[in-house]
Amino acid sequence: MSRGLIMLVSSLMVLGSACGYQLENGGKIWGLLVAGSSGYDNYRHQADVCHAYQILHKNGIPDENIIVMMYDDIAYNEMNPTRGIIVNQPNGSDVYKGVLKDYTGEAVNSTNFLKVLTGDAKGMRGIGSGRVIKSGPSDHVFVNFVDHGAPGLLAFPRDELYADDLERALRKMAVKRQFARLVFYVEACESGSMFDSLLPDDLNIFVVTAADPHESSYACYYDSQRQTFLGDVFSVMWMQDSEKEDLLQESLHHQYEIVRTETNTSHVEEYGDLDVGSMHVSEFLGYQISHKPKSFKTKLPPVNDAVPSHHVPIAILQHKLEAAVDPKEKQEIKFQLHRTLKYRHHMESIVSDILMLATGRDEDKVQELKVNGYKLSPKQFSCYKKLVSSFSEKCFKLSDNPHAFRQLYILANVCGHEKVSMKSMMNAITKVCSRQPRLRGII
Numbered sequence: 001m002s003r004g005l006i007m008l009v010s011s012l013m014v015l016g017s018a019c020g021y022q023l024e025n026g027g028k029i030w031g032l033l034v035a036g037s038s039g040y041d042n043y044r045h046q047a048d049v050c051h052a053y054q055i056l057h058k059n060g061i062p063d064e065n066i067i068v069m070m071y072d073d074i075a076y077n078e079m080n081p082t083r084g085i086i087v088n089q090p091n092g093s094d095v096y097k098g099v100l101k102d103y104t105g106e107a108v109n110s111t112n113f114l115k116v117l118t119g120d121a122k123g124m125r126g127i128g129s130g131r132v133i134k135s136g137p138s139d140h141v142f143v144n145f146v147d148h149g150a151p152g153l154l155a156f157p158r159d160e161l162y163a164d165d166l167e168r169a170l171r172k173m174a175v176k177r178q179f180a181r182l183v184f185y186v187e188a189c190e191s192g193s194m195f196d197s198l199l200p201d202d203l204n205i206f207v208v209t210a211a212d213p214h215e216s217s218y219a220c221y222y223d224s225q226r227q228t229f230l231g232d233v234f235s236v237m238w239m240q241d242s243e244k245e246d247l248l249q250e251s252l253h254h255q256y257e258i259v260r261t262e263t264n265t266s267h268v269e270e271y272g273d274l275d276v277g278s279m280h281v282s283e284f285l286g287y288q289i290s291h292k293p294k295s296f297k298t299k300l301p302p303v304n305d306a307v308p309s310h311h312v313p314i315a316i317l318q319h320k321l322e323a324a325v326d327p328k329e330k331q332e333i334k335f336q337l338h339r340t341l342k343y344r345h346h347m348e349s350i351v352s353d354i355l356m357l358a359t360g361r362d363e364d365k366v367q368e369l370k371v372n373g374y375k376l377s378p379k380q381f382s383c384y385k386k387l388v389s390s391f392s393e394k395c396f397k398l399s400d401n402p403h404a405f406r407q408l409y410i411l412a413n414v415c416g417h418e419k420v421s422m423k424s425m426m427n428a429i430t431k432v433c434s435r436q437p438r439l440r441g442i443i
Contacts, residue, residue, distance in 0.1 A: 001170060001371045007166070008093045010083060011224075016288060020087055023138070023139075023140060023283060023292050024219070025138050025180070026138060027136070027138030027139040027140060027141050028065055028135070028138075028139045028140075028178060029056075029061050029065060029139070029141075029142065029283070029285075029286055030065050030066075030067075030133050030134075030139060030140070030141045030142070030179075031052075031053075031056045031061055031065065031066040031067070031141075031142045031143075031144070032067050032069075032116060032117060032133055032141070032142070032143045032144070033049045033052050033053055033056075033066065033067070033068045033069070033070075033143075034049065034068075034069040034070070034113060034144065034145045034146065034147075034223050035048065035049040035069070035070040035071065035146050035147060035159060036069075036108065036145065036146065036147030036148070036154060036155055036156045036157065036161075037071065037146075037147045037148060037155065038073055038108075038157040038370050039073070040073075040074060040077050040079045040080070040228060041150075041228060041312060041313055041316060042074075042147075042230050042312075043074050043080075043226065043228040043229065043230065044088075044219055044221075044228070044229045044230055044232050045087075045146045045147055045187075045232070046070045046071070046074045046075075046086065047074075047086050047087065047088040047095060047230055047231060048088060048144075048146045048187060048231060048232055048235040048236075048239075049068065049070055049144065049146055050070075050086055050088070050095040050096050050099050050293055051088040051095040051231075051235075051239050052144045052235075052239065053066060053068055053095075053099050053100075054095050054098075054099075054137055055144070055239060055242055055285060056285060056286055057098070057245065058288055059247070059282070059286030059287050059288050060284055060286045060287065060288055061226075061285075061286040063100050063211075063402055066100070066322055067103075067106075067116055067129075067131055067132070067133065068099060068101050068102055068103075068328075069101075069102065069103040069104075069108045069112070069113060069116070070101055070103075070104060070108065071104060071105060071108050071157055072101055072104040072105065074086060075096045077133045077209045079226075079227070079228075080226065081225055081226060082225075082226070084096065085097075087223075087226075087230055088221075088230055088231050088236070089221055089230055089231055089301050090221055090223065090230070090301045091301075092230070094121070094231075100376065102116075102128050102129040102131050103128035103129070104128070105114070106157075106158065107128045107268045108128050108156060108157055108169065109156050109157070109158060109159050110156050110159050110160060110161035110165075111159075112124065112127060112128075113156070113161060114161070114165065114166070114169050115243075116119060116131070116132045116133060116173060117132075117133055117143065117167050117169060117173070118132075118133075118173055118178070119132045119133050119134055119135070119173075119178060120132060121134075133178075133348070134331050135178050135179050136177070136178065136179075137177040137178075137179070137180060138180055139178075139180060139258045140179065140180060140181050140182070140283055140284050141178075141179045141181075141182040141183070142182075142183050142184075142185075142284040142285060143182065143183070143184045143185070144184075144185045144186075144187075145184070145185075145186050145187065145188070146186075146187040146188070146232065146235060147187075147188055148188060148189060148309065148310075148402055148405050149186075149188030149189045149191050149193075149194070150189065150190055150193075150329070150378045150403070150405040150406075150408040150409065151190050151193045151214075151373075151376060151384075151408055151409050151412040152164075152193050152194065152381065152384060153186070153194075153388070153408070153414060154166075154188055154191070154194060155398065155402075155405065156187065157399060158399050159399075160388070160398065162381060162384075162385060163193065163194040163195070163198055163376070164198070164378055164381040164383070166194060166302060167195075167198050167199055167378075170182070170199070170203060170205055171200070171203065174203040174204065174205070174326070177269065179204070180204065181204050181205075181206070181276050181279065181283070181284075182203075182204065182205045182206070183205075183206050183207075183208075183222075183276065183284045184205065184206070184208070184251065184272075185207075185208050185209075185235075185238060186207065186208070186209045186210060186331075187210045187217055187232050187234050187235045188209075188210060188217055188309075189211060189215070189216045189308075189309050189310065189405065190211060190212075190213055190214060190215065190216075190409070191209035191210050191211050191217065192209045192211060192212040192213040192214075192267075192269045192271070193213035193214075193375075194209070194210065195207050195271035195272065196212075196269075196271065196375065197375055197377070198376075198378065199271050200225075200227045200272075201273050201274070202270055202273065202376065203272065203273060204273055204276060205272040205273055205276070206252060206270070206271075206273055206274065206276035206277055207270065207271040207272045208238075208252075208256055208259070208269070208270050208271075209268065209269045209270075209271070210232065210233070210234030210235070210263070210268060211234075211267060211268075211269070211373070212266070212267040212269050213265040213373070214373045214409075215266050215267065216230065216266065216308035216309050216310055216311075217232060217233070217234060217265075217266055217307055217308075217309050218233040218234075218263075218265035218266055218306040218307060218308055218309060219231070219232055219233070219306065219307055219308075219312050219315075220232065220233045220236060220303045220304070220305060220307075221236070221301065221303070222305050222315070222316075224317055224319065224323060227316065227319070227320060228316060229307075229312060229315075229316070232309070233263050233265050233266070233303055233306050234259065234263050234266070234268060236303065237258075237262045237263050238255060238259045240300050241255055241257070241258050241259060241262075242281065242285055244300075245258075245281070247280065247281040247282035247285060247287050248280060248282045248287050248434075249280070250280065251278055251279060251280055251281065252276065252277045252278070252279055252280075252284070253274070253278060254276030255281055256270050256277060265303075265306045292401070310402065310403060310405070310406050313340060313343065313402075313403075314337070314340060314341070315338070315375070317336055317337045317340065318337070318380050319331045319335055319377040320333050321334065321337065324417075325434070340381045343403075344403050344404060347396055347401070347403060347404065347407065348407070348431065350396075350432060351407050351410060352435070353432045354395075354425070354428045354432045354433075355369055355370070355410065355428070357427075357428035357431060357432060358414070358420060358424045358425045358427070358428035359420055359424075365417075365419065365420060368413075369410050369413045369414060369417065369420065370410060370413075372413055373409065373413070374411050374412060374415075374416030374417070375416070376415065376416065377416075379413040380412075380416060383414075383415035383422045384412055384415045386422065386426065387411040387414060387415065387422065387426065387429070388408060389431070390426055390429045391404070391407075391408075391411060391429055391433075393435040394429055394430060394433040394434070395429060395432075411425070
């Protein structure tokens with residue numbers, strides 16, 4: 001069935017049933033759901049986004065108002081033992097079924113994301129579905145982004161979205177009155193750094209992040225059959241809450257408080273216009289009138305195996321090693337584990353060499369840059385972008401080496417340090433990384 005026909009049928013079902021939801025002012029709800037990663041180890045990111053789609057869809061938001069960006073390389077991946085099925089929790093239902101994917105593969109990038117978000121239909125012509133958020137001054141917009149992150153940036157499969165560019169886009173939308181209120185849920189490491197001291201509190205934008213500016217977000221629900229993690233703790237918590245609470249009564253801030261308490265692996269944070277937090281969740285996620293919230297006695301799978309997002313590749317190999325019976329298979333997994341740890345150590349050693357050269361072998365400065373956590377100010381993003389680009393191009397391509405995101409805080413610290421120049425760091429990156437081939441492979 002074509003996307004257009006599916007959307008027509010979906011819209012008719014919403015109009016003709018008791019599950020539609022419309023804002024009191026007559027405005028619409030728009031949803032933009034984005035999984036910014038690719039690769040089977042990142043299964044959980046697309047599972048989170050597919051689950052978010054199911055929630056919005058069941059809550060009466062028509063498909064014509066929901067836009068999904070995901071690489072779409074998980075459901076039919078050769079490593080997926082349940083082809084065509086994606087689940088987001090142990091023994092969970094298929095969250096992939098019915099998901100209408102507007103942008104997949106290489107179309108999932110930061111440039112397209114900003115165009116879709118800001119309603120640039122002309123810029124998206126000929127790409128994917130071409131659909132963009134067409135919200136107006138009476139509408140509410142819900143954005144959910146899930147992927148890797150680092151100080152001041154969110155990752156996409158082949159590029160990065162920087163905080164200053166996102167803030168500029170959101171400010172532009174506010175000035176053009178492209179929404180009445182906008183809510184943004186972000187699942188990523190250091191996700192708080194995308195908004196902390198950057199997002200104004202007068203744009204009618206409310207943001208909740210999985211982690212503060214300096215810490216990792218966490219994966220959970222390792223599945224031995226699929227040999228990967230099914231979800232992320234923050235995402236699992238806000239979606240489980242959305243499925244068991246009465247969204248007509250629950251406020252965004254109440255959901256934030258619940259999720260912050262239940263996400264005991266990282267510090268869930270809120271940013272922007274906190275007054276928006278007093279509004280009901282239903283005003284952004286919709287509400288199914290015939291829906292009966294799940295009983296509080298309903299037993300949901302406990303989260304007791306959470307690991308930092310950057311540790312996922314290691315944790316997966318460790319789980320595989322524990323389950324392996326065949327000696328040859330065990331040996332191969334041990335080799336993969338050893339190689340991955342060796343590559344990570346090699347990367348960290350290269351970064352140390354770069355710092356030593358950039359600081360004139362001043363060990364005190366090197367220690368400062370490795371330990372301190374400077375905030376990126378708007379003026380420092382020019383420096384940061386240049387260093388990240390040089391590091392990715394000459395040392396470790398970020399899209400091929402997710403662990404490299406764990407080193408980017410050092411580059412942010414350089415841009416905030418008064419006695420270490422961007423020029424010296426750029427020269428050090430070029431000199432040190434020209435000595436060795438650029439490392440490739442998932443580490």
